[in-house]
Amino acid sequence: xxxxxxxxxxxxxxxxxxxxxxxxxxxxxxxxxxxxxxxxxxxxxxxxxxxxxxxxxxxxxxxxxxxxxxxxxxxxxxxxxxxxxxxxxxxxxxxxxxxxxxxxxxxxxxxxxxxxxxxxxxxxxxxxxxxxxxxxxxxxxxxxxxxxxxxxxxxxxxxxxxxxxxxxxxxxxxxxxxxxxxxxxxxxxxxxxxxxxxxxxxxxxxxxxxxxxxxxxxxxxxxxxxxxxxxxxxxxxxxx
Numbered sequence: 001x002x003x004x005x006x007x008x009x010x011x012x013x014x015x016x017x018x019x020x021x022x023x024x025x026x027x028x029x030x031x032x033x034x035x036x037x038x039x040x041x042x043x044x045x046x047x048x049x050x051x052x053x054x055x056x057x058x059x060x061x062x063x064x065x066x067x068x069x070x071x072x073x074x075x076x077x078x079x080x081x082x083x084x085x086x087x088x089x090x091x092x093x094x095x096x097x098x099x100x101x102x103x104x105x106x107x108x109x110x111x112x113x114x115x116x117x118x119x120x121x122x123x124x125x126x127x128x129x130x131x132x133x134x135x136x137x138x139x140x141x142x143x144x145x146x147x148x149x150x151x152x153x154x155x156x157x158x159x160x161x162x163x164x165x166x167x168x169x170x171x172x173x174x175x176x177x178x179x180x181x182x183x184x185x186x187x188x189x190x191x192x193x194x195x196x197x198x199x200x201x202x203x204x205x206x207x208x209x210x211x212x213x214x215x216x217x218x219x220x221x222x223x224x225x226x227x228x229x230x231x232x233x234x235x236x237x238x239x240x
Contacts (some may be wrong), residue, residue, distance in 0.1 A: 010048040020231030058178035080216035137180040157181035
């Protein structure tokens with residue numbers, strides 16, 4: 001993992017809230033550690049914080065900065081959302097076979113004839129993804145999702161890493177949602193194409209904007225305050 005990813009996990013923040021030297025987001029580190037006797041899983045983040053201070057000599061301070069933020073809002077003509085279907089009745093299996101119960105509990109992945117794959121998330125519905133070569137985007141289809149969770153997912157669809165997306169729609173409940181997440185790399189030229197880049201939006205957000213329009217939603221850029229973990233000192237650790 002990169003150091004900024006380790007910091008974001010240890011302190012429960014997003015990686016874009018960590019500001020430090022360029023290598024902290026590019027270099028990768030393998031960490032192998034044992035829980036001391038008596039430690040619990042809930043102590044993991046606190047122990048990782050200690051590791052970062054001891055091995056990476058990490059010190060930082062927190063600043064509240066104005067930052068570019070994408071705000072998810074309801075479009076001019078109102079939302080066009082389809083509510084999730086009601087949950088099916090709870091199973092009351094006659095059999096107490098343990099293997100059967102465990103099989104039902106595991107998420108199932110189905111490869112579909114159209115090239116998409118569907119994950120059965122149980123009570124959280126299903127998620128289907130497919131690479132759309134024509135639009136050069138990943139098409140996502142989720143049967144049960146809140147708009148707040150959608151905003152969090154959109155943070156990876158705006159190019160150049162993970163961006164902050166804040167939900168200000170005020171919409172509650174769960175919905176059947178579809179959106180297109182543009183590929184982060186340019187579309188390769190096919191044989192016979194003219195030289196040069198294929199026409200596209202610089203950040204490749206057009207498929208995303210179109211899919212949000214279909215939901216009656218839009219993104220608006222604003223400057224908003226957020227806490228930033230500014231690294232004061234850090235060192236690359238030596239190997240064990």
